[in-house]
Structure formats: C-alpha cells, structure tokens
Amino acid sequence: MTSANLPPVCILGLGLIGGSIMRDLSARELDVFGYNRSRSATRAAQREGFDVSTDLADTLRRAAEASALIVIAVPMEAVGQVLAAIAEHAPHCGITDVVSVKKPVYDLVRSHGLQSRYVGGHPMSGTENSGWGASLEGLFHRAAWAVTYDYAAELDGAGTPVPESWSTLFVQVCTLASVTGAEAVPVSVSRHDEAVARVSHLPHVIAESLAIVGDHGGTLAQSLAAGSFKGATRVADTDPSLVRNMCETNAEALVPVLDEFIALLVDARATLSANTPSLKQLAESGNRAYVRMGARSGARHESVSPVKISSRPVMRVHPGAPGWVRQLEQIEALGGRVEVF
C-alpha cells in the first residue's frame, strides 16, 4: 500500500483531525489542499505554507478538476451543508470523512445520492484539544482508522458486482490511513457506531460526570486527586460542543451502552451498601475484562523487538477480487486491519 494509490487530497475542515491529516500528507510531500471556514485558522495555516482557502465552492471546483479525494473533516452538524456543496461542485470526486459517528453521515450521503462515491472513515485518535492550533503531525501513528464498506456489502449481498470506481476509492481511503501511520480497520456503519459508543462516547460521558463529582468535593478533593481521577477525566477538557456532537448524533447506539454501564454501577451500589459491603463481583469481573482486552493486544506488550508489532491481525485484500467483500466481513469480526494490494 503506497502513496502511489493516492490522488490529490482535498480536506474540508482543518481542525484537530483535518489539520493533522494535512500535516501528515504534507510532510510526505503529497499533494494536499483544503478549505477552512475560519479566516484566522486559515491564515495561520497559510503562514505555515499550507495550501488552504476559505472559499468552499472554489476549493471543490479545484478538487473536481484534480479528481481529488475529498476528506470531510467538519463537525457532524456541518456535514449536510458540505455534502450539498460537493453534490453541486464536485459530484464525481471520491468522498471520505473523519466524523466520529458513521450512520448519520451515511444517511446524509445517501440522501444526496452520493453513496457510490463514498467510503466512510474514522481515525481513532485525538487529544482533548481542538482546532487547527491543536493539530499535529503523527497524531494517527498506530491508531485504528475505521473504514466503512456498507455500500459494497449491500451490493455483494444482493449479488450485484461492486463498481470498480468504488473499489478504487476503498483503496484510496485505506492508503490515506496508511500514509498517516494508522491501521485501516474495516467496519460496517452500525457496528462502528456501537463499538465507539462503548470505547469513546461512554468514556466522554463518564469524564464529564466524574469531573462534576470531583468538583463537588471542593479544593480538598482536587488537592488529593491523582492518576486514576486524572486519567478518567482528561477528555472532559474537550470543547463541550464537540462532545455533544459525538454523543447526540450517536444517541441511538449510546443509550443502550449507557444502560449497561448504569446497571453495573447500580449492582455495585447494592453490594457496597449491604451489611457486609462487597465489591467482589465487579472488581473480579472488571479486572478479568481488562486483562482479556489486554491479552487480545498480543504482541504489543510482550514483544522484545524494538520494532513495535501491531496488535491487530492483518489480512491482505485485493479490492475487486472474488470474495473480497466477504474478506472484509471476516476482518471486521476480528477487529483486524486490512492491507490492500
């Protein structure tokens, strides 16, 4: 998977994620340009020598001329508007995105009739900071980069061949992930949203709630707070509008996961308030779950090699080859990464 598979890349939205992708591509001397709504952030990027503009229509016409891969990196609330502009100015470009929920984006993509030109994406990396000023090179190194393939799965399930243009786009998106140092993990839209509700959106809800409970303890609690508190609240530093965007647009998947979590706490509350307080069940099953998740990381911790080995099983896939969509489904079940060739 080399950058030879990558056309010029047009990034719409240069916040933490979009900006970091631009830095990574630019550092590899790949052809990248972009659009940002904020004039001050755009000027800051221009001063660093990046090829960016505040004119969306103009940027999209340029993308159309260059047959660029368009990366939608705006907040969820702006995706509909950006897709409308793409449908108008660059309807034949391949499109991907980096939004942290996939079903709401896919619904909008379909409503604009762009699904044959779309492969969803979600790099699982970030910091508690946001905006161009927070972007940095190398942010995605070794991170998972979810890549959706529902369009191909739907066609394949109906016995319809997947168009070559879509397979090519899938390769491009996997290549984009790869050149930033990330690992492409194929996943369906719905399984993605359920998984990130568990491992990303729930932790955000927890961080906000725990920050409030800690703050209720006043200066003494703040003074005594150590690693466990800091680790669990760090992401409460995130701009609340971004947290709302993630959680609200993924509420359908998040609510049942939140219910699972609340049920565990309610059980713990019951055993802790018994005459003989006990946390036996939660502490033991929690630790087993933690160890099991770590064990799946396999070589990552055990390797003595200075070269870190990815913990994710890899499957090499040739998009368009017979059975390739079935292969993606197998990798998804393993949480594995795909290498296209």
Added chain:
Amino acid sequence: MTSANLPPVCILGLGLIGGSIMRDLSARELDVFGYNRSRSATRAAQREGFDVSTDLADTLRRAAEASALIVIAVPMEAVGQVLAAIAEHAPHCGITDVVSVKKPVYDLVRSHGLQSRYVGGHPMSGTENSGWGASLEGLFHRAAWAVTYDYAAELDGAGTPVPESWSTLFVQVCTLASVTGAEAVPVSVSRHDEAVARVSHLPHVIAESLAIVGDHGGTLAQSLAAGSFKGATRVADTDPSLVRNMCETNAEALVPVLDEFIALLVDARATLSANTPSLKQLAESGNRAYVRMGARSGARHESVSPVKISSRPVMRVHPGAPGWVRQLEQIEALGGRVEVF
C-alpha cells in the same frame, strides 16, 4: 523541614507503597528497616541490600529499641493484626500508616488505645501494579500525602492541650512525606474518606465497569479503543483484592458519591433518549467543573519557570504553638499543604 526531624523508620509491609517509601529513604541514606510477610519479596529486597525481615515481633522489638517511627503499609485487612503486635512489642513508638481509607484504621487504632501515638497518612500516588517488584524510587514526587490530625482536633476542641509527644509525631510524619518529595496535606479522617471516595475509589469502580462494557464489544471495540478508554480503564489492571479492600472499607463514604455519579448518568440517559437527543447540560457543566478544578491548580500549568511550583497553597505551622490546630483546619479547607518548622 529536614530529615533531622526523622527517627529511624520501620516499615511494615513492603508492597508498592511501603517498598517505594523504603527506596526513597534509603536513597537519602536515612535509617530505614522493615518487615514483609512474603519470603520471596523479602529475599528480593535483601538481595538489593535492604534491611528487611519476615519476623514481625523481632522487627517491632527493634523498632521499640530504636524509638523508630512505624509505618503500617499492609492492606487494610491486616491492619488490626499489625496493631495488636505493635501494642505488644512496641507500644511507645510513633505510628503512621499509608492505607487508603482512614476511618477504619483510626477505629482500630482507638480500639487498641494507641491514638495518642498515631498520625494517619495516605500518599496519593500509585500505579496499577502492586508488590515489592512494582515499588520504585520517586513514586511520591509532588504527590499529596494526606496527614490526619483528629486526635489533636478532638483535644483542642475540648480545650485540652495536645501532648508534645503527639506534636513531635506529627512533625515526623510531615517530614516523612517531605523527604519522599510529597506534600503533606492535613485532613480529618472523615473528610479524607469522603474526598478519596470521589477522586480515587469512584474512579476505580468506573474503571472496572467500563472495562466490562468495553469487553462486551468484543475484538472490534478493543481494536477501536483509544486514549479516552485507556485513560479511564487503566486502574482496572489493579489486583482486584486491593480494589475491594479500598472500596469495601470505605463503602460508607463511597455509596453516596456513587449515587451522585449514577444520578448524573441517569439524567444524561434521559436527555440522550429524548426525541432530540441532548447532552448539553452534562457536557457544559462537566467541562466547567473540569476547568474549575484545573484553575485551582494555578501556577502549575502557567509557570514559565523550569522549577515547577506546587499548585497547593502552603502554610507554615509550628506544631505546639498557640492556635496551630486551628491552622491545620484552615489549611484543610483550602486543600493546602503544611510545612512544619
């Protein structure tokens, strides 16, 4: 506050905390010896040149001869037994401890009639690992080290002078904290237990529960888990028996704090499952709480000096001077640190 105030130190229990204290004192060439139940850990410590034994009675007789400061660093469940041995073999030594709950320890101390020889302690530092093998020099650097003073507050409240022997012991415990690089934070037993329920025990309950919810998501969720999940679950790696010990012995303070946390989640669940899902209130108040807690850290983040400035307000106190117990109460209200002179 120099190590001149410190008599020989006798550490009972050489796990992560007791072992790390031994390493710190030893590195400063202070007189330190100790006891550990485990023969293999004791041998490991001996091989590193530490003065440790598996004979508790013998170690305590030595402590009595040397008028040592005894540090109880065994798990909560073993504290009663250790106090009984101290009452038998070293009843005149000063005693402190490093157990993560203070009321259950203080109750046991009183039941052995040792309260005039006891100043409770709790260094707010640790890792997810345990045992001598996990101990390390410098673990407490810049950490808060809670130091209790209920005995003095009770006497002072009743208009009874605090015995000089107790004031001297208080100085010794603050000095112990100081020589490990920690900051002594005076706190009453009950306010300590309430604060650590918020900032330590609740995060442990959260980590266990979140690990289970993440694990339910299978390999895909594990593959997609990034910083927010890892930060919030890290302490689920802790030995479950230690987590049980902390949470079960502090259940009285932990249950109401858990109720506060559950109530926030139940509210969030309600607004997220509305027709128009919203996390506005939680995201905004959580972020405000986080920022407020950070703002209290004052100079810590803003200082441009290469010498880090402590975020905790400092008050210099001369134990035994008129009004000194009242000073401790003022520092406690600020979550500040005490410097004895």
